[in-house]
Amino acid sequence: MTSLHFIFGDQLSFNLPNFANFSPKKDIILMCEVMEEASYAWHHPKKIAFIFSAMRHFAKDLQNRGFIVDYIKLDDPKNLGSFDEELKRAIKIHNPQKICLTEPSEYRVWQKIITWQKNFGIPFEIFTDTRFLCSQNEFRKWAKNKKELRLEFFYREMRKKYKILLDATNKPIGGKWNYDNENRKSPKLGMKSPKRISHQKDEITREVLNLVAQKFPENFGDLLPFHFAVNRSQALIEAHHFIVELLPKFGDYQDAMVLNEPYLYHSLLSSYLNIGLIEPLEICEMAQMAYLEGRAPLNAVEGFIRQILGWREYVRGIYWLFMPQYVEYNFFAAKRNLPDFFWGKKTTMICLNEAIKQTKEHAYSHHIQRLMITGNFALITGIDPKQVHHWYLSVYADAFEWVEVPNTIGMALHADGGIMASKPYAASGKYISRMSNFCKSCKFDPEITVGEKSCPFNSLYWNFMQSHEDKLKGNQRLKFVYPTWHKMSEKKRQEIIEQAEIYLEKIDRNAEL
Numbered sequence: 001m002t003s004l005h006f007i008f009g010d011q012l013s014f015n016l017p018n019f020a021n022f023s024p025k026k027d028i029i030l031m032c033e034v035m036e037e038a039s040y041a042w043h044h045p046k047k048i049a050f051i052f053s054a055m056r057h058f059a060k061d062l063q064n065r066g067f068i069v070d071y072i073k074l075d076d077p078k079n080l081g082s083f084d085e086e087l088k089r090a091i092k093i094h095n096p097q098k099i100c101l102t103e104p105s106e107y108r109v110w111q112k113i114i115t116w117q118k119n120f121g122i123p124f125e126i127f128t129d130t131r132f133l134c135s136q137n138e139f140r141k142w143a144k145n146k147k148e149l150r151l152e153f154f155y156r157e158m159r160k161k162y163k164i165l166l167d168a169t170n171k172p173i174g175g176k177w178n179y180d181n182e183n184r185k186s187p188k189l190g191m192k193s194p195k196r197i198s199h200q201k202d203e204i205t206r207e208v209l210n211l212v213a214q215k216f217p218e219n220f221g222d223l224l225p226f227h228f229a230v231n232r233s234q235a236l237i238e239a240h241h242f243i244v245e246l247l248p249k250f251g252d253y254q255d256a257m258v259l260n261e262p263y264l265y266h267s268l269l270s271s272y273l274n275i276g277l278i279e280p281l282e283i284c285e286m287a288q289m290a291y292l293e294g295r296a297p298l299n300a301v302e303g304f305i306r307q308i309l310g311w312r313e314y315v316r317g318i319y320w321l322f323m324p325q326y327v328e329y330n331f332f333a334a335k336r337n338l339p340d341f342f343w344g345k346k347t348t349m350i351c352l353n354e355a356i357k358q359t360k361e362h363a364y365s366h367h368i369q370r371l372m373i374t375g376n377f378a379l380i381t382g383i384d385p386k387q388v389h390h391w392y393l394s395v396y397a398d399a400f401e402w403v404e405v406p407n408t409i410g411m412a413l414h415a416d417g418g419i420m421a422s423k424p425y426a427a428s429g430k431y432i433s434r435m436s437n438f439c440k441s442c443k444f445d446p447e448i449t450v451g452e453k454s455c456p457f458n459s460l461y462w463n464f465m466q467s468h469e470d471k472l473k474g475n476q477r478l479k480f481v482y483p484t485w486h487k488m489s490e491k492k493r494q495e496i497i498e499q500a501e502i503y504l505e506k507i508d509r510n511a512e513l
């Protein structure tokens with residue numbers, strides 16, 4: 001019996017359950033680059049090139065190991081343009097008795113599979129994606145009957161399940177589960193990122209870069225220079241580099257932001273994790289080993305492991321628990337259009353300009369810039385969550401809906417009404433000034449709230465808080481915010497709101513800000 005194994009572009013791993021169920025001489029692997037997938041969002045050119053090059057490298061690796069691979073390139077004249085048509089074609093040619101799949105990471109693709117099962121008249125076998133450390137069912141069970149789905153408690157369960165950073169009595173090493181309060185250092189004066197790895201481009205990558213340049217000339221973002229790892233051995237080099245050179249300071253400067261320094265001590269591993277080139281458990285174990293051997297401090301190692309064993313698994317659980325409604329949530333009824341400067345038009349607000357410039361150049365911006373600069377701005381100016389979601393899904397090389405949607409709709413915009421975060425991540429210019437050196441070269445002043453020089457984040461922050469007082473005033477974590485607001489004189493509050501309105505009006509006109 002021949003089975004056709006359909007492997008998607010974010011499933012590039014020999015640990016995929018398909019391979020445990022594979023008959024080498026009879027079964028066939030289908031992989032395809034299709035325009036439908038490459039264009040359902042306005043993907044950054046680097047993201048498209050990274051995924052296609054990694055897919056081609058994985059297919060080559062499979063062929064070298066003797067697997068039969070039916071691989072359709074985007075520019076193949078016979079390319080039919082969509083998963084539906086390519087699967088139909090492959091069924092006709094190979095006449096399989098069964099289609100084997102590992103569950104897709106995104107709801108959109110899951111909907112397609114349901115239709116295929118109905119329409120194709122052929123049995124499907126769908127494997128659980130064991131590359132994730134918490135299955136959808138396990139998360140559902142954890143979430144059942146809980147009033148609040150807080151990361152911290154989920155994360156502790158995951159630590160216990162995988163015995164990560166636990167002592168012999170199953171207590172957290174060091175006595176605490178979480179060292180986040182040690183991980184908020186402001187950047188040092190003149191701080192520079194250590195040098196990062198740039199991988200050689202082989203024939204496959206060069207061909208893909210030409211293809212992307214030809215087919216996606218209008219997409220937002222710079223295709224070159226292109227430094228990404230595109231196969232497992234290159235991704236492992238990056239992982240080792242991170243553990244040895246960067247992890248020791250990862251915790252200290254996790255929230256810091258520095259002009260012209262996009263990476264600082266961040267791992268840059270999300271893209272590789274998300275398409276399967278490295279596995280979440282192996283990188284957590286590498287980090288744990290660095291701590292046990294005294295090569296990295298606990299605050300850094302725990303902080304890093306929490307991002308992967310905690311946040312990454314948690315957001316996936318939230319996504320599958322609440323889709324398809326999750327993407328429709330709009331708790332604050334936000335409806336403003338995304339300003340043009342998100343797509344590269346210059347803004348004089350240095351923090352936003354910097355985060356968006358880095359995004360354009362690298363298809364990357366680190367977490368705090370995504371959350372506290374672009375996300376915070378979208379939150380306090382009331383931008384339509386769907387437009388913000390579309391932007392984040394397009395512009396980052398690591399963006400896949402299962403991880404991007406909870407981070408955007410839940411964490412950054414609080415549009416889910418607090419399912420993910422116990423309070424909105426709204427902040428004024430003072431926070432940005434404390435955690436970055438951006439404000440030093442900005443024409444606005446983070447200490448001023450009203451007037452021409454006032455930092456827009458300040459009045460917009462208060463305007464957001466007062467506009468949503470009915471929804472937020474009962475929030476215990478904001479208990480100091482509203483008394484501070486009401487302690488200001490009526491006149492001062494009025495001036496702040498008027499200042500915010502000036503900025504909002506400029507944003508609506510796409511005037512320079």
Ligand SMILES: Cc1cc2nc3c(=O)[nH]c(=O)nc-3n(C[C@H](O)[C@H](O)[C@H](O)COP(=O)(O)OP(=O)(O)OC[C@H]3O[C@@H](n4cnc5c(N)ncnc54)[C@H](O)[C@@H]3O)c2cc1C
Binds near residue numbers: 274411
């Ligand atoms: C609005 C918004 C949108 C985001 N969109 C994406 C996205 O599309 N894809 C994506 O992978 N991450 C997304 N994130 C989470 C996070 O910003 C990125 O994972 C991180 O910046 C990737 O860079 P890094 O590999 O250098 O991470 P590091 O800072 O080195 O962190 C280590 C790893 O932890 C994981 N991680 C860290 N934070 C999160 C998180 N909040 N959720 C899930 N995993 C996390 C990632 O796998 C990351 O590689 C988003 C965050 C926000 C606020």
Ligand code: SF4
Binds near residue numbers: 428439446457
């Ligand atoms: S002053 Fe305000 S706008 Fe300028 S960089 Fe600082 S936070 Fe951003």
